[in-house]
Every structure is written in C-alpha cells, then in structure tokens.
Amino acid sequence: MSELVEHVDEQDRVLGVVERGEAERRHWPHRIAATICRDRAGRILVLRRSGTRSRYPGSYDVMVGGAVNVGESYEEAAARELAEELGVRVPVRFMFKFLCREGISLVWLGVHEAVVTEPLTPDPGEIAWQGWLTEAELREVADRRPFVPGGREALRRYLRSESGPAAEKASPRRSADGGGDCDAIGVIPWNLLVVEKALRAGWAADTCSPDDLDRAGWQPDNPAWGHCDITALIVNDIFGGDLMVGEVHRGGEQQGFHWWNRLPSGVELDLTREQFRDGQTVTASRVVKRPPGPLPRRWEEYLLLRERVIEHLGHLPGPA
Known part of the structure; x- marks a missing residue:
C-alpha cells in the first residue's frame, strides 16, 4: 500500500484516511509539514530537489518537509522530515499554515522554522544541492529559479511573519493582503532566531x-x-x-x-x-x-x- 494521509476539508478538518496518490489524483486536500531553516547568522537554507524525486524533481525550495502521517501533528512531521532529509534533530517552531491551491493537489501547508547549528548530512536521494543565502540573495534566486509550488508564497509569508513587532497578534486570521492562492492561519509573532x-x-x-x-x-x-x-x-x-x-x-x-x-x-x-x-x-x-x-x-x-x-x-x- 502507498503512503497514507489524512483527507481534510478546506478548514483543515479530517474527513478520512486515503492513499496520498489518490488524494493527489482527486485533488483532495491533505497536510504537508515543512520547515524553513536558518543558521546563526540568519541566513536561510536553500535546497535543490534531487532529479530522481517523483514530485518536482530538480526544483528549488526553501523548505524541508513532506506529508503529515496519519495521526501525526504538523510539528511532529516537520521534526521527523528534518531528521530524515538533513540528518539534524533541532527544535522546530510552528509559524503558520495555509491552504495552497498551486501544484498537483490542494494541500494544507504547515510552515515551521528551525535554527540549525550542527552540520547537515542531506539524503542524496532527496536533496541534490544545498546552500545558505542571505535574504537579499534568496529573493534574487527565487525570482530566477524554478521553485516548488507554494514555495515563493511560503517564503513571502514567512519573511513577513518573522519581521518583529509588525506581526504582534497571534490570533488566527486571513491574510491581510489577499495575495496568493492560499489562506493563512495562526501566524506566530516570534520565532526562535x-x-x-x-x-x-x-x-x-x-x-x-x-x-x-x-x-x-x-x-x-x-x-x-x-x-x-x-x-x-x-x-x-x-x-x-x-x-x-x-x-x-x-x-x-x-x-x-x-x-x-x-x-x-x-x-x-x-x-x-x-x-x-x-x-x-x-x-x-x-x-x-x-x-x-x-x-x-x-x-x-x-x-x-x-x-x-x-x-x-x-x-x-x-x-x-
């Protein structure tokens, strides 16, 4: 049997358990957990996915992540994916989630943050290249390179949410600017860094x-x-x-x-x-x-x- 995921509705309420492939074919929403990593200097980790991956081979991303297992929380899935793909075990901090309508299927994307200080040991079957970029360098790359669906939108929302006092309220809300193909929920005003x-x-x-x-x-x-x-x-x-x-x-x-x-x-x-x-x-x-x-x-x-x-x-x- 293929990977099992929770089929959810557009309010992220669980409707049942299905195979991930079926959820993608039928465009049923399911959950993805991902983490944006920073180093001590504040740079952001950028990845290029392996060319052998079944989803978005060779695309760039600022997030490490994957499908949330049945019964698993977004935070638990994010920590597991970091360990599997980068070989690091560090605290992850939930930042926000959004319903992303880009890509091959609807997904609820839970975005987290982690400050990584230990050496990375990426899985070569998952990641072909990685590097640490400043925000200015990353903005330039994001405009020129093919990114995974939702990647640019997640980065934009993350940079806005971690900007400090401008994001003081942590109550659930719809995105104020109305941009993108997703609805933001639960932006956290502080992050570990x-x-x-x-x-x-x-x-x-x-x-x-x-x-x-x-x-x-x-x-x-x-x-x-x-x-x-x-x-x-x-x-x-x-x-x-x-x-x-x-x-x-x-x-x-x-x-x-x-x-x-x-x-x-x-x-x-x-x-x-x-x-x-x-x-x-x-x-x-x-x-x-x-x-x-x-x-x-x-x-x-x-x-x-x-x-x-x-x-x-x-x-x-x-x-x-």
Missing part, C-alpha cells in the same frame, strides 16, 4: 547570577554565563513546555544548577549551554514545576531581562 537574538542582547553583568559573578565574573565574550535560569523562564513564557534542571559539576564538586527548556513538541532547547568552557558537566535532567507568582530568587533580574527582550520583540506573554 528572533527570541534568541533578543535574549543575547539583554544578557549583561546586572542580569547575571550573583553566585556566578562571584565564581568568575561576567564577560562580554561569554554572555550566557550566569543566565540559564532567567533565560529558561522567559523562553517558557513565550513557548510554554517544561523547565528542566540538572546539577553542574566540575572537578568532582557541584557548582550549582543549570536550567533549560523542553518545548511542547518534546524537543529540548538550551540557549545557554555554551557558557560552560572550563570542563563543567551537567547531570541528567529533571522537570521542575514553576512556582506561581514572583520568584523567591532572581525576580528583579528576570524582570530586567524581560524588559530588554520586550524592547526587541514589542511585547511578551505574561509570566507563566
């Missing part, structure tokens, strides 16, 4: 943990030092999920605790692990429950870092 940049810009000596200041001081060349706890709290404010804690050890002695996040998808996200440069190790993690109300420690530093992040993002959800 933008949030990380805002946090890094806010880290300073006056938000560093006093215990870590006593150990080594704070230096601009290691800005994450002493910021794991309040950084994890702000990430939790924005994305939800769980707070994770492990013990920090060096030379056989414990030197405090390290905090990071587990996103609702189950992927762990640690934005401050880089601070450990002197042989420290972190023990196996455990989930800790966030206390309600003001924190017993580091409340003032947490509020100060939040204020600095708000200066970049425009607003934040209230403390969880």
Whole structure:
C-alpha cells in the first residue's frame, strides 16, 4: 500500500484516511509539514530537489518537509522530515499554515522554522544541492529559479511573519493582503532566531547570577554565563513546555544548577549551554514545576531581562 494521509476539508478538518496518490489524483486536500531553516547568522537554507524525486524533481525550495502521517501533528512531521532529509534533530517552531491551491493537489501547508547549528548530512536521494543565502540573495534566486509550488508564497509569508513587532497578534486570521492562492492561519509573532537574538542582547553583568559573578565574573565574550535560569523562564513564557534542571559539576564538586527548556513538541532547547568552557558537566535532567507568582530568587533580574527582550520583540506573554 502507498503512503497514507489524512483527507481534510478546506478548514483543515479530517474527513478520512486515503492513499496520498489518490488524494493527489482527486485533488483532495491533505497536510504537508515543512520547515524553513536558518543558521546563526540568519541566513536561510536553500535546497535543490534531487532529479530522481517523483514530485518536482530538480526544483528549488526553501523548505524541508513532506506529508503529515496519519495521526501525526504538523510539528511532529516537520521534526521527523528534518531528521530524515538533513540528518539534524533541532527544535522546530510552528509559524503558520495555509491552504495552497498551486501544484498537483490542494494541500494544507504547515510552515515551521528551525535554527540549525550542527552540520547537515542531506539524503542524496532527496536533496541534490544545498546552500545558505542571505535574504537579499534568496529573493534574487527565487525570482530566477524554478521553485516548488507554494514555495515563493511560503517564503513571502514567512519573511513577513518573522519581521518583529509588525506581526504582534497571534490570533488566527486571513491574510491581510489577499495575495496568493492560499489562506493563512495562526501566524506566530516570534520565532526562535528572533527570541534568541533578543535574549543575547539583554544578557549583561546586572542580569547575571550573583553566585556566578562571584565564581568568575561576567564577560562580554561569554554572555550566557550566569543566565540559564532567567533565560529558561522567559523562553517558557513565550513557548510554554517544561523547565528542566540538572546539577553542574566540575572537578568532582557541584557548582550549582543549570536550567533549560523542553518545548511542547518534546524537543529540548538550551540557549545557554555554551557558557560552560572550563570542563563543567551537567547531570541528567529533571522537570521542575514553576512556582506561581514572583520568584523567591532572581525576580528583579528576570524582570530586567524581560524588559530588554520586550524592547526587541514589542511585547511578551505574561509570566507563566
């Protein structure tokens, strides 16, 4: 039997389970999950599909993805496809979805974002070439090269949605400009790259943990030092999920605790692990429950870092 997908309607409600080939032949809407990847410098990954692929061989794309399996969420499918096609396991962030009427069939396309810092190991059966391009370079390529159906539209909507305070509301809405052959739903005003940049810009000596200041001081060349706890709290404010804690050890002695996040998808996200440069190790993690109300420690530093992040993002959800 061929690949099974969920046949959905034009409101993305499941109607039944069908073979993907049948859905395409009958132009029945089904779900596709895709991810736009950025590197630390903010460049976007561009791909050329293998010439042996059954769908759109040799076309360019800014998204890595494929069909959503039966019973699978968009986010789960996006993470799976990244691992299968690029060999990387990183957090993916749902950005928006749209009903795309281009191509061989109607599809609901769920677009995600990922910040990739590890080496890529692309599947040669899927990807013939890949490269990192700036937004300016990508706009030029997108105008001159054959792209997969919906690729340019997804890129246009992504660049608009990640532009910062201009996209402050996350409530479902129809595209304001009415362009393209698709309806946008659930644009997320923040993405991991933008949030990380805002946090890094806010880290300073006056938000560093006093215990870590006593150990080594704070230096601009290691800005994450002493910021794991309040950084994890702000990430939790924005994305939800769980707070994770492990013990920090060096030379056989414990030197405090390290905090990071587990996103609702189950992927762990640690934005401050880089601070450990002197042989420290972190023990196996455990989930800790966030206390309600003001924190017993580091409340003032947490509020100060939040204020600095708000200066970049425009607003934040209230403390969880």
